[in-house]
Amino acid sequence: MKATMERATSAYRAGVTLLLAAACYEAVARSGVFPAALLPTLPKIASTLWALLLDGTMLEHAGFTMYRVLFGLALAVGVALPLGILMGRFRAVENFCLPLASALMPIPSLAWVPVFLLWFGLGNMVAILIVFYAALFPMLLNTWSGVRAVNPLWLRAAGAMGANERALFWKVIIPGASPFIITGFRQAFLRAWIAVVGAEMLAASDWGLGWVIFDAKEFLNADIMLAALAVIGAIGFVFERLVFGSLERATVMRWGMVRTAKG
């Protein structure tokens, strides 16, 4: 009962915040301080967005972007998760991979765009590889440190209670490392999301939300830009709130690893 009340209050406050923010924006846009082409009003943006959604172009752009992100992300998770666990469990793997990862990690994925453009030409390949590169390291390093952060006491306790390697892995290491792994996945998605837009802008491939925004700049179409930004934000929000939120509730929160703030 108390929990539902609190949730209702949260939702109410969130709604009020968003309404206030929208009202502020609208007031500035209508005040005429800035040219209307640069700061379009909310109804203008909404109608542009609606028109683009109706004729299907926005959905197609979003589809292309999603395809690139999810493909790259899946590749990154597929490589980073096993490798991170191996790095956490075996010294030799750690000794080999960690220096390489530490040297490559500080290089922004977008710095590779010109290089990849030369190597692979325009198209999906560049965007997917950039997403892969961007998502790889947060996933890898979080998995690694998660596995290492598992309390040795738990491992010994489970061993003393007769757990075999497999039970140890699934019942102790994976739940113990899961807050890190989920954080890593979340960060990987955010980075992938950043990288895909940048890659689409720089690799100009005719489709994709990043390309729409960049293309709109040429014609001073701030309303199209903001409409595309809204779509990008909406997709990101859905992922952040629904996918990661429920993932976290289903795993770490249930296991009591993180608590919600009170007061």
Add this chain to the structure above:
Amino acid sequence: MTNFAPAASAHVPTAGTPVQRGESRWRVMGRTALPFLVVALAWEATAHAGIFPRKLFPPLEDVAGALLRLTATGVLPHHVLDTFVRLLAGFALAAAAGVAIGFAMGRSRRAEDVVLPLISIGAPIPGLAYAPLFLLWFGLGNVTAVLLVAVVSAFPIVFNTWAGVKAVKEIWLRSAQAMGADDRRLLHHVILPGALPYMLTGLRLGLAQAWRILVGVEMLAAVPWGLGWMIFGAREFLNTDVMLAGVAVIGAMGLALEKLVFQRLERYTVVRWGMMS
């Protein structure tokens, strides 16, 4: 202390493998150098095999040559300096704002409810997506670059500070209160040390984010000087060696930031307080 808080004490990955007991310094250096040697050899072998044109896949000596040439003429240092100043200005703005917002969110449910929707909407919108908009609003130049860097790198700082403050164990708070700690002492001696590993992670991620976005912004905004522009401009002339040299410098700068700024900070704070070893 670590026994009680295995999940809360976020171990921040450090560059280079930790020194293991009973190992000599030479052995550690050799162990760290080995993977690079393997990769460099593989690269050289591929480059000299002639499968790809030398212009597109230059051997390492070409890249080193480009690096030396650009440094000697003073072009590279100028690019580096401009990029560095932009980075610092943006990151300083982001760190100040991010820590303050994250702390407020972690301590008060009300602040969390108000700020989280705005942050959640803002964070998944990639910073570069704002770039054209900022270019329209603020014009070409440093204002756009610095503001973009600040906006983008603030998000991980906010999120991690928030998570860190929330991850402080209830029992630590209650026992400190039971021992008569007032709000200020609670903040200084319990919450701040408890949240610090996360905050440092956030600052690191923020700096990395700032770094990442800066390179992209420099490519898009066509600033006259800056490493991002140098790499992107080199594409026009198929100068893959210049590009790879630029990428290497970018990586070295990022690594230096990490080593010189954050690891030192970490040693003086979290490690000394025993939050992690």
